[in-house]
Amino acid sequence: MTATIALVDDDRNILTSVSIALQTEGFVTRVYSDGEVALKAFAENPPDLAVLDIKMPRMDGLELLRRLREKSRLPVIFLTSKDDELDEALGLAMGADDYIAKPFSQRLLIARIRAILRRAEPAQAGEPGSPEGSPQAVLERGRLAMDPARHKVTWNGENVTLTVTEFLILETLASRPGIVKTRNQLMDAAYQDDIYVDDRTIDSHIKRLRRKFRQVDKEFDAIETLYGAGYRFSDE
Template identity: 75%
Template sequence: MTSSTNHVIALVDDDRNILTSVSIALQAEGFITRVYTDGASALKAILDDPPDLGVFDIKMPQMDGMELLRRVREQSAMPVIFLTSKDDELDEALGLAMGADDYIAKPFSQRLLIARIRAILRRQDLAAGNGKTETVGDKDEDVQPIERGRLVMDPARHKVRWDGKDVTLTVTEFMILEALAHRPGVVKSRNQLLDVAYQDDVYVDDRTIDSHIKRIRRKFRGVDGEFDAIETLYGVGYRFGEE
């Protein structure tokens, strides 16, 4: 189990009842919570003193969750889980396209939310090698960078470079790309990539992977307009092209 010691969670929602109940549930699991009822106050606090993860409601007055995420992403790759309206596929797709790590539809199970939070934090801690999880140890120092043509990934430091230029990925994006780059030319199905990105026994729609792949491609094309290393095999899955 992931240790929640010292993990700080920012909760942003204009519904005070949700803030109170989720905050109490997280604190009972050992998390530190900071609660905000609007995006503007949350933005300043998050940028001034970044938490380990944010849970943002999408539909809020003044500054909604989408705008809050966009502004946060200008300076931080902090993991973010979106709370969306039930069956609102547009919200989910837009949120993932903008760089959210996950989404949960309201009404939601607090147990499910805690499981998703733990899964993301575990991946983040393992990638950063910061020692907050029980499974992180000296072995992380022995993790070798992955070099695939112009791509260099350093899992121990959560660093990605393409043609010598830095590419900033969220934890989930990093895990998906790492799975593809580990075996160039080998096709990974959406379900296989879901198993990599969402290791807990929770349901996530496979379109989530499509949204993450689009986001990864967009980020790489920001440093190389002709980036095409991630190939789509329609009806099968994705692969990292062999060079």
Template identity: 75%
Template sequence: MTALQGPDNAPSSGSPGPVPSPRQQTIALVDDDRNILTAVSIGLQAEGFATRVYTDGETALKALLDNPPDLAIFDIKMPRMDGLQLLEALRAQSALPVIFLTSKDEEPDEALGLALGADDYIAKPFSQRLLVARIRAILRRSELRRSLGEASSGEEQVSTIMRGRLSLDPARHHITWDAKAVSLTVTEFMILEALAMRPGVVKSRNQLMDAAYSEDVFVDDRTIDSHIKRLRRKFRAVDPQFDAIDTLYGAGYSFSDG
């Protein structure tokens, strides 16, 4: 599959010396519509990203696992392996950040995508500005986790959050329940961290949105609800009796460490 690459950043001619270029972040695009692939790829390259494009899910899955990008964007309706099947197969082996592109008539698929572990979704038709804002919001969270992990390997140590049977290590993006590892996406981790920081305190959906998304990104209540359902499902996979995330109907969610 051909990969479209954007130009590397270079220091200006007036610089007093060599200036290291920041690492160019890579976005993988998976869509059977080549016109959309071309348009989105060119737009993202103009924003400084490198891009890789794939026209079917089977080809994309192998590439995403063998050589992971920083983030992937999936269309839902594709032949051979659709976006939902691709995400489910990917989540069995990777927590790579994923954004879904959906059409207005695909709302049930959109909700299922979030339940399967997508970090976000964008409805078609969409603006390039919105897409870039969503991408940057998720990548900032990923970079924060990565930088905390690097800091913790040196003299500076980042504390692990212990809440009853939950152990949450922000630096390493590592979570355990009863010493059993639980794999979360970046968005799921941010929501869980916001809840676990203050056990027993009810967090509204808006507060959880603020914790998981930047100010320039707007999502609806259903997005948070879907992520909460996904969190519960993942913890119940290691403990069928898991009930530490409580719902207060009409108010929000809380974490119980009792």
């Protein structure tokens, strides 16, 4: 099935050029120059992935993402101003799957979109009614349960909603509890297409993971930091 990509940016030139590039690659595109209009459209007919500019009038990309994350785990890529680390950190902390700094290569954006869509496929394939979906074993580690087929995570029986990237990072850590995973190993698990991301991206996703679990358990400490080495999951 052809993936639908939503583009939200108040720069008409970017909307036009990126939309044409994506359509050339076989994607269906929807374009919005207003965050409020996009939010309403997503509720009525969600795309497969959204590319959001952060700096927009009325409703900016950060607010749009915040509102989206109240009800959806729609994969999101942020477009940020060059060298604006605060925007990048905020976007990742709020649940974006990735970010790209302007000015950006359309080729890089398309590669990132394809990578995130591929990472989302296992959860979609396992949904009921999918003839191609095959059951995947539920991963249980202490109070954690992860169901890859349904993209479902629980802690102490309470649901924890994760983005695709967060799910893959946690799954990599929990699959071998007690074993330290370096940032490079976590990047390889979450970004499997030789796409460069820096250490700050992984650190931001880890912070977001901890924050989400602490919303259901204030004492959550299963994701441990080994300074200078990486991260590990403890199921004790």
